[in-house]
Amino acid sequence: MSVSPVIRPRRLRTTPAMRRLVAETTLAPRQLVLPMFVADGIDEPRPISSMPGVVQHTTDSLRKAAEEAVAAGVGGLMLFGVPDAASKDAAGSGADDPDGVLNRALRQLAADLGDGTVLMADTCLDEFTDHGHCGVLDDAGRVDNDATLDRYVAMSLAQARAGAHLLGPSGMMDGQVAAIRAALDAEGFTDTGILAYAAKYASAFYGPFREAVGSSLQGDRRTYQQDPANRLEALREVRLDLDEGADIVMVKPAMSYLDLVRDVAEISDVPVAAYQISGEYSMISAAAERGWIDRDAAILESLTSIRRAGASIILTYWAQEVAAWLG
Numbered sequence: 001m002s003v004s005p006v007i008r009p010r011r012l013r014t015t016p017a018m019r020r021l022v023a024e025t026t027l028a029p030r031q032l033v034l035p036m037f038v039a040d041g042i043d044e045p046r047p048i049s050s051m052p053g054v055v056q057h058t059t060d061s062l063r064k065a066a067e068e069a070v071a072a073g074v075g076g077l078m079l080f081g082v083p084d085a086a087s088k089d090a091a092g093s094g095a096d097d098p099d100g101v102l103n104r105a106l107r108q109l110a111a112d113l114g115d116g117t118v119l120m121a122d123t124c125l126d127e128f129t130d131h132g133h134c135g136v137l138d139d140a141g142r143v144d145n146d147a148t149l150d151r152y153v154a155m156s157l158a159q160a161r162a163g164a165h166l167l168g169p170s171g172m173m174d175g176q177v178a179a180i181r182a183a184l185d186a187e188g189f190t191d192t193g194i195l196a197y198a199a200k201y202a203s204a205f206y207g208p209f210r211e212a213v214g215s216s217l218q219g220d221r222r223t224y225q226q227d228p229a230n231r232l233e234a235l236r237e238v239r240l241d242l243d244e245g246a247d248i249v250m251v252k253p254a255m256s257y258l259d260l261v262r263d264v265a266e267i268s269d270v271p272v273a274a275y276q277i278s279g280e281y282s283m284i285s286a287a288a289e290r291g292w293i294d295r296d297a298a299i300l301e302s303l304t305s306i307r308r309a310g311a312s313i314i315l316t317y318w319a320q321e322v323a324a325w326l327g
Contacts, residue, residue: 080127
C-alpha cells in the first residue's frame with residue numbers, strides 16, 4: 001500500500017541557517033550605490049530635515065564620507081551638486097563649468113579614490129537652472145528638447161573630464177543617450193559609461209529630494225517625466241535607450257514601480273538599476289522614528305524586494321549602512 005508523502009514547505013524555514021541556505025534572492029554591498037549631495041556656500045555638513053541622517057556635504061566632508069562608504073564596500077557613489085542660488089541661470093551654466101560645484105567634487109573624488117569605486121554623476125540641469133526644470137525653456141516656457149540635448153552634451157563632457165566613470169542623464173529628453181554617447185566617443189571618452197534614467201516617473205515621492213538639492217522648481221515635470229499610469233510607454237523608453245547605447249538602464253522610483261523593474265529586467269540585455277528615492281527613504285524613516293515599524297528589518301525587506309523584482313543595482317541612501325550590516 002503506497003502512502004502519499006506529506007508536503008511540508010515549512011521544512012525549509014525551520015532555522016536561520018536553513019532559510020539562508022535556500023534563499024532565492026541575495027543582497028550584497030557591491031549592488032548598492034550611495035547618492036551624495038555636495039553644496040556650495042556651506043562651512044559644515046547641512047542636515048536635510050526631510051531625510052533624517054542625510055546631509056548636504058562640504059567638499060571636505062564629502063571626501064571623508066566617500067572614503068568611508070567605499071571602505072564599507074558599496075558598489076558606487078552617485079554625486080549631485082547643489083550650487084549657490086545666486087549662481088543659477090536659465091541655461092544652467094554651472095552644470096558644465098569646470099569650476100562648478102559638481103565638477104570640482106568629481107575631480108576631487110576621482111583623485112582620492114581612483115578606480116577603487118564607480119564614480120557616477122547626475123547629468124541633469126535641474127539643480128543649476130533658476131526655473132528648476134531639467135532643461136532649457138523656449139519662449140513659451142516649455143522645455144526645449146533639442147536645445148536641452150546640447151546642454152546635456154556639454155555637461156557630459158565636463159563630467160567625463162572631471163573623472164566620472166558613469167554619467168546619469170535623468171531629464172527624460174528624447175535622444176539624450178544617443179547625443180551623449182556620440183559626444184563622448186568623439187572626444188575619446190569611449191570608456192565612460194551611461195547609466196540611463198530610462199523610466200523615470202513624475203512621482204509624488206520626490207518631495208524630500210527637492211529640499212536636498214535646493215530646487216527652484218515651480219510647477220511640475222509631467223511633460224517630460226513618465227505618467228505613473230503608463231507601463232508600455234516606459235518599456236518603449238527603455239528600448240530606445242538600449243538602442244541608443246545605454247550601458248545600464250534604471251527605473252525611478254523603485255518601490256512603487258516594482259512591476260516595471262521586473263518588466264525592464266525581462267527585456268534588458270544590460271544591468272538594471274532601481275532608485276529607492278527620497279520619499280521612499282523618508283517614509284520608512286518616519287514610521288520607524290514613531291515606533292510603528294522595525295527600522296532595520298524594513299530597510300532590508302525593501303531592498304530585497306527591489307532585488308527580487310530584478311534590479312541588479314540599487315541606489316539607496318542606506319547604501320553605506322546596509323553594506324556594513326552585510327559585511
